[in-house]
Amino acid sequence: MTKATPENFIALLELQRRDARMTHLEESLKTLQSEPELVTALKRRQAAVAKAKELNTQRAHVEQAAALAEQKVTDLLDRLEKDRARRDAGGSAKEVSALQRQIDSLTTQVEKARAAKAVSGEKLDAFMTERSAILPKLQAADAAAKRLVAATQEKGAAMQAEHGQLAGERDQYVTAVDNAALVSRYQKIRTGGHAVRVAATTRTGATCGSCGSTMSPVELSEVEADPTEVSTCPSCGAIFAS
Template sequence: MTTSRSSLPALLELQAVDSRLLTRLARAKELQTSEHVAALMARRTQAIAAARELDAAVGQAQDAVQQAEATVVEIQTRIDRDTERLNAGGTSKDLMGIQHQIETLTAQRERAEEAQLQAMDHAEEVAADRERKQPLLRAADAEARAAVAERDAELARLKEEHARLTAERDRRASAITDSPLLRRYDRLRNARGGGRIAVARYENGTCGACGTRLSPADAAALEATPDTAIPQCPECSAMLVL
C-alpha cells in the first residue's frame, strides 16, 4: 500500500504536541520523586520529633519542680505541726523528742530545698534549650511546607497543561485522515519503551530526530525516495519531512 506524504506536516505538528506531553509527564514524575522535597520532609519529620522531645523534657522538668516544691511544703507542714506541739508543752522527755524531730525535719527541708533549687535550675536550662532550638525547628517545618506547596502548585499546572495538550492531540490526530500513516507514527513513537521521535525534518543532510548526519550515499538514497513512499532515517527509522 502506498502512502502519501501530504500528511507528514500534520504528523510533525502532532509530534510537537506529543513531545510537549512527554516533557510534562517527565517533569511531573521528577517532582513526585524529588529527592530535594523528600529530604526536606525527612528533615521536617526529625524536627517535629525533636520538638516533641523538647516539649516532653520541659514537661518532665516542670513536674520535677512541682514534686520538689510539694516535698518542701510537706516537710514544712510537719515542722509547723511539731512546733505547735512543742509550744503546747509537755514532759521534758516528750519535748526533747519533738525538738529532735523538728531538727531532723529541718535538715530534711534544707536538702529538699536544695533539690528544689536544682530542679528549678534544670527546668530553666531545659526551657532555654527549647527556646534556642525552636526557631530552627520551625524553619525546617516552614521550608518543607513551602517546598511541598510549590511542588503541588506546579503539579497542578502540569495537570492542566497535560489536559489541554491531550485535547489538542486528539483534535490533531482526528484531523489526519491517513489512518495507516497515523498508526505507523504511533508504532514508531511507542517503540523501545516509548517517547521516541517518530517524525522530524531532514535538513542539511541531518536527521532531526536522532541528529545523525547521513553519509553522502545515505543522503542521496533518502533524497531519492519515491513520492509514493515515506522517507525514513536509516539510523533511527524516523519518518522525515524533506
C-alpha cells in the same frame, strides 16, 4: 510505501511536538514528589517534628521534677510547722526531746529539699532557654517544607491541567495530518518499543534532528531520492518530516 505532502509533514511535526510535551509532563508528574529540594525539605521537617516531640517530652519531665521538688519542700515545711506547734504546746521531757530531734531532722531535710528545688529550677530555666532558641529553627523548617509542598502541588495541578488539555485536543491534530497511513506509521514508531519515543523529526542535511546521527552518502541519497516518500532515520527510526 507511504507517501506524504509537505502539508502532511508539517502537521505531523506539530503532532509530534504536542505528543513530546505530553510525554514530558507525564514523566515530570511521576518524579515531582521525588525532586531533591522537596525530599530534603521533607526530611528536615520530619527531623524537626521529631525534635519538637522530644523537646515536649523533656519539658514535661523537667517541669514534673521541678513541681515534685517544690511539693517536697511544701510538705516538709508543713510537717515542720506541725511538729514545732506540738513541741511548743508542751509535754513530757521525753516527748519534747523526741519532737526536737524530729524538728532538727526535718530542718535538715528542708534545706536539702530547697537546694534540690533550686537545682530543678535552674535546669528548667536552662531547658526553656535552649527550647526557645531551637523552636524557631524547627518552625522555620516546618514552614519551608509546607511552602514547598504547596508549590509542588500547585505545579502538579498545572501540569495535569496542561496534559489534560493536550490530550483532549490530540484527535484534532491527528485529523489535521490528513494522512491515515502516515499517522499509522507514526503511531507504530512512537509506541512500538519499550518506551514512548520520538517518531517524527527534522533533519539538517545528513544529520537526524532526533538522535543526532549522521547518515552515509548512500543513505542520504535514498532519503532525498523522492521527497514525497516517507523515510526514516536509519539509527533511531524517526520519520523525517522535512
